[in-house]
Amino acid sequence: xxxxxxxxxxxxxxxxxxxxxxxxxxxxxxxxxxxxxxxxxxxxxxxxxxxxxxxxxxxxxxxxxxxxxxxxxxxxxxxxxxxxxxxxxxxxxxxxxxxxxxxxxxxxxxxxxxxxxxxxxxxxxxxxxxxxxxxxxxxxxxxxxxxxxxxxxxxxxxxxxxxxxxxxxxxxxxxxxxxxxxxxxxxxxxxxxxxxxxxxxxxxxxxxxxxxxxxxxxxxxxxxxxxxxxxxxxxxxxxxxxxxxxxxxxxxxxxxxxxxxxxxxxxxxxxxxxxxxxxxxxxxxxxxxxxxxxxxxxxxxxxxxxxxxxxxxxxxxxxxxxxxxxxxxxxxxxxxxxxxxxxxxxxxxxxxxxxxxxxxxxxxxxxxxxxxxxxxxxxxxxx
Amino acid sequence: xxxxxxxxxxxxxxxxxxxxxxxxxxxxxxxxxxxxxxxxxxxxxxxxxxxxxxxxxxxxxxxxxxxxxxxxxxxxxxxxxxxxxxxxxxxxxxxxxxxxxxxxxxxxxxxxxxxxxxxxxxxxxxxxxxxxxxxxxxxxxxxxxxxxxxxxxxxxxxxxxxxxxxxxxxxxxxxxxxxxxxxxxxxxxxxxxxxxxxxxxxxxxxxxxxxxxxxxxxxxxxxxxxxxxxxxxxxxxxxxxxxxxxxxxxxxxxxxxxxxxxxxxxxxxxxxxxxxxxxxxxxxxxxxxxxxxxxxxxxxxxxxxxxxxxxxxxxxxxxxxxxxxxxxxxxxxxxxxxxxxxxxxxxxxxxxxxxxxxxxxxxxxxxxxxxxxxxxxxxxxxx
Numbered sequence: 001x002x003x004x005x006x007x008x009x010x011x012x013x014x015x016x017x018x019x020x021x022x023x024x025x026x027x028x029x030x031x032x033x034x035x036x037x038x039x040x041x042x043x044x045x046x047x048x049x050x051x052x053x054x055x056x057x058x059x060x061x062x063x064x065x066x067x068x069x070x071x072x073x074x075x076x077x078x079x080x081x082x083x084x085x086x087x088x089x090x091x092x093x094x095x096x097x098x099x100x101x102x103x104x105x106x107x108x109x110x111x112x113x114x115x116x117x118x119x120x121x122x123x124x125x126x127x128x129x130x131x132x133x134x135x136x137x138x139x140x141x142x143x144x145x146x147x148x149x150x151x152x153x154x155x156x157x158x159x160x161x162x163x164x165x166x167x168x169x170x171x172x173x174x175x176x177x178x179x180x181x182x183x184x185x186x187x188x189x190x191x192x193x194x195x196x197x198x199x200x201x202x203x204x205x206x207x208x209x210x211x212x213x214x215x216x217x218x219x220x221x222x223x224x225x226x227x228x229x230x231x232x233x234x235x236x237x238x239x240x241x242x243x244x245x246x247x248x249x250x251x252x253x254x255x256x257x258x259x260x261x262x263x264x265x266x267x268x269x270x271x272x273x274x275x276x277x278x279x280x281x282x283x284x285x286x287x288x289x290x291x292x293x294x295x296x297x298x299x300x301x302x303x304x305x306x307x308x309x310x311x312x313x314x315x316x317x318x319x320x321x322x323x324x325x326x327x328x329x330x331x332x333x334x335x336x337x338x339x340x341x342x343x344x345x346x347x348x349x350x351x352x353x354x355x356x357x358x359x360x361x362x363x364x365x366x367x368x369x370x371x372x373x374x375x376x377x378x379x380x381x382x383x
Numbered sequence: 384x385x386x387x388x389x390x391x392x393x394x395x396x397x398x399x400x401x402x403x404x405x406x407x408x409x410x411x412x413x414x415x416x417x418x419x420x421x422x423x424x425x426x427x428x429x430x431x432x433x434x435x436x437x438x439x440x441x442x443x444x445x446x447x448x449x450x451x452x453x454x455x456x457x458x459x460x461x462x463x464x465x466x467x468x469x470x471x472x473x474x475x476x477x478x479x480x481x482x483x484x485x486x487x488x489x490x491x492x493x494x495x496x497x498x499x500x501x502x503x504x505x506x507x508x509x510x511x512x513x514x515x516x517x518x519x520x521x522x523x524x525x526x527x528x529x530x531x532x533x534x535x536x537x538x539x540x541x542x543x544x545x546x547x548x549x550x551x552x553x554x555x556x557x558x559x560x561x562x563x564x565x566x567x568x569x570x571x572x573x574x575x576x577x578x579x580x581x582x583x584x585x586x587x588x589x590x591x592x593x594x595x596x597x598x599x600x601x602x603x604x605x606x607x608x609x610x611x612x613x614x615x616x617x618x619x620x621x622x623x624x625x626x627x628x629x630x631x632x633x634x635x636x637x638x639x640x641x642x643x644x645x646x647x648x649x650x651x652x653x654x655x656x657x658x659x660x661x662x663x664x665x666x667x668x669x670x671x672x673x674x675x676x677x678x679x680x681x682x683x684x685x686x687x688x689x690x691x692x693x694x695x696x697x698x699x700x701x702x703x704x705x706x707x708x709x710x711x712x713x714x715x716x717x718x719x720x721x722x723x724x725x726x727x728x729x730x731x732x733x734x735x736x737x738x739x740x741x742x743x744x745x746x747x748x749x750x751x752x753x754x755x756x757x758x759x760x761x762x763x764x765x766x
Contacts, residue, residue, distance in 0.1 A: 014476075014766060015476070016766060046706060046707070068707040069707060088651065088663065089652045089661060089725075090651070091649050091650070091651050091663070091725060091726050092725075092726045093398070093649055093726055097397065113652060114653060116724070117652075117726070120725070120726060142657070144654075144661070144705065144710065145651075145652040145661045145708070266477075267474070268471065268473075268528075269472045269500075271522075271527075271528060278527070278528045280472075280474070283672070283738060284738070284741050284764075287670075288670060288671040288672045288673070288738060289671045290671070290673065322527065322560065323429060323451055323738070324451040324452060324471045325471065325528070342472075342474060342475075342499065342500040342503070343474050343475045343476055343500070343503060355666060355667070355671060358667050358742070360765065361765055381667075382742070382744055383397060383398075383668075
């Protein structure tokens with residue numbers, strides 16, 4: 001970690017700024033490797049969007065990542081990574097941009113869950129002179145997109161892909177997004193098994209119809225950390241586990257002490273009659289994600305901790321945000337105003353790491369319990 | 384408007400992308416000028432963060448803008464604008480960066496609502512060798528920060544500022560943020576009057592104590608558009624009126640037809656059993672602002688319209704978002720799936736223009752009812 005920051009510590013950096021706790025991140029990465037071993041992990045880099053973070057996750061590996069935008073695919077491919085799964089349903093209008101990557105040597109996998117779209121993708125790939133490697137997207141929990149594993153359309157779609165000269169059927173994929181609504185180990189383990197069983201069922205159906213199905217891919221941070229049986233799977237995907245956040249703490253797959261990202265903010269006002277502490281981290285700095293709203297503990301827009309985070313001593317949470325204002329209120333009892341003078345600093349743990357990080361161009365890297373900035377790691381955003 | 388886009392139309396631009404309707408914007412700018420005339424308008428440029436948009440708002444004027452970050456102050460000063468109000472409570476740690484601007488010739492105004500903070504600001508200004516021009520921030524509606532106009536602290540603070548050699552008392556300022564909770568003309572007019580009367584009361588109290596109060600500044604888009612009496616004010620501030628959004632439509636100060644920004648998105652999936660249309664604009668592309676949640680019409684995460692927006696024919700709204708997925712559901716009746724094939728495009732009107740725009744580096748400028756991209760206007764983000 002080479003120091004590149006102009007500010008030496010979190011007491012000096014211009015606020016709001018995004019902080020990354022290196023030690024906590026390394027521990028989270030190790031935990032996931034242990035939980036998913038020996039199955040290959042295909043990390044979802046939409047959370048970090050950073051080559052520096054990818055290096056810490058991937059070690060010596062250069063293949064097998066997941067991205068959520070073609071811009072991420074271009075960035076990580078340029079940075080030396082390959083075998084890239086684009087984890088959002090592919091549309092014909094994006095084929096030209098993807099084809100440019102494929103022609104440069106990128107090995108890409110794309111998602112499809114619709115026969116007529118597969119035909120259109122086949123035509124687009126053909127006119128670009130490339131072959132598109134496709135996974136059939138499955139729906140194993142009613143969360144979002146995909147075909148249910150027993151749907152006759154799985155075979156219809158598999159057959160159609162196999163028939164298109166510019167398409168190649170690589171396998172099946174599912175994402176147990178509904179695991180975010182759970183918060184006890186037994187339900188999480190059951191959800192992981194439901195995800196696994198659904199993916200394996202669809203794979204078996206394809207193979208029984210003599211269709212190829214090399215890849216059987218599942219994942220979400222909660223199910224990846226909770227599953228006990230991995231039979232029939234070829235890989236697990238997860239992203240937010242690297243940073244963790246308050247949503248994951250509520251689900252029960254991490255502790256607040258495991259949260260890697262925080263926003264360093266300055267106290268800019270005392271509204272004593274209301275019991276509000278004003279800070280310079282608002283809706284843009286924290287995001288307006290209210291992912292904890294319907295969870296066991298509602299953290300508002302984030303949980304405020306002391307600057308050094310040597311331990312996590314939450315006393316305040318973000319009750320409301322405007323564009324550049326955060327309004328903090330006490331969790332228990334009255335605010336000790338003298339502990340938070342105007343100009344003093346706090347670090348706010350995010351509800352949803354992926355959303356909060358997206359407001360920033362860089363991570364300020366610190367060691368646990370220390371406010372010295374060890375490095376500044378750039379990240380990308382946008383499309 | 385010089386064409387700089389690589390894509391010629393909204394049918395070709397890579398999605399998701401941010402669209403700006405030039406004609407609607409010009410009409411909104413004109414409406415506000417007419418409503419606030421003859422009082423000077425000090426536009427809040429935190430919404431647009433764009434020199435191109437500022438040019439359309441400011442015309443030949445070069446002085447009198449509001450910003451929400453020092454980065455915006457630097458950007459607009461560099462772009463030729465001056466007399467810049469930083470509309471967020473000032474803290475001592477930000478004085479050094481502000482001083483650099485002041486030394487380059489920037490005329491800046493800062494907010495303060497606390498005596499001990501004023502002392503600290505005075506010390507910081509003195510050690511930077513500059514004078515800080517301050518406005519006392521008032522609270523006329525219990526919304527956020529500031530002193531209530533009748534609070535004895537207003538005079539204590541005014542006296543303290545006047546006494547500090549490196550501070551200069553310029554006046555008072557308030558922002559009727561609670562106007563966002565209203566939705567009928569009579570309540571909005573009453574709120575505008577409450578904002579005005581509170582600011583004038585504080586100004587009168589300062590002047591009665593022989594303290595200077597040159598500036599009496601009020602504003603919010605709803606009150607700026609709703610106030611009928613402006614007596615005693617020296618300026619009005621407003622920001623989102625330039626773009627408008629679904630929150631403002633719910634408040635009643637614009638129509639959905641007046642909304643300037645939209646996100647062009649591609650249909651990426653049909654989830655027919657659920658009645659969901661999947662698009663490639665999710666939480667990052669739209670923001671997770673749920674500002675319409677408690678308003679007369681809850682638009683979810685946005686309102687989908689047809690691509691050309693020749694008229695606004697809403698049929699679908701954004702029911703839920705994940706990072707890069709939007710889930711659209713019908714407002715009335717079943718979805719006409721054939722009207723929205725995979726690969727087709729929609730434009731989504733945002734709940735909150737300031738939040739949605741912040742995910743993008745540029746505006747794609749079109750004329751009303753036309754999908755041709757006339758220009759690409761860059762914007763800034765971050766701190």
